[in-house]
Amino acid sequence: MRVMGIDCGGEITGYGIVEQREGHKLRHVCSGAIRMSAREPLAERLTKVFRELGEVIAQHQPEVVAIEDVFYSANVKSALKLGQVRGVAMLAASWHGLRVAEYAPLAIKSAVTGYGKAEKHQVASMVALLLELAEAPQPPDVADALAIAICHLHTASTIDRQRAPAGTR
Secondary structure (H helix, E strand, C coil): CCCEECCCCCCCCEEEEECHHHHCCCEEEEEEEECCCCCCHHHHHHHHHHHHHHHHHHCCCCCEEECCCCCCCCCHHHHHHHHHHHHHHHHHHHCCCCCEEEEEHHHHHHHHCCCCCHHHHHHHHHHHHHCCCCCCCHHHHHHHHHHHHHHHHHHHHHHHHHHCCCCCC
């Protein structure tokens, strides 16, 4: 299974594609960051996110997109901008016929590190370890996107094992 994780942000949106092969071995396919300038009009920033995510999807053909679920923010303006970027990311996936899975931050951290309240640097270190990368992906938004993809792969594997008839596991 090949999954694209997307970590939405107002200035940087990270993305990462991870593939799980037989034997549950994870492989890093690609990752990167879409950087947006606060000086650009919002509509142009959202168009950039839509276009660039679409290009990555077309080039690497993930089977599903995983994205972080909505969380609460004290800053309403930031939360609205984040929601707009999330909506565009979901639209890009849907536009390409892909299903979108959403995960809570606690679930993502728990799936990758075993601890739902892990620090960002701990998540990044585990992502590097799980994907056999020489160093933690940068910027942190990329590590987070890869963590979201890994979370989906772990969750999908668990669900598949639970669905398997007794004696075939």
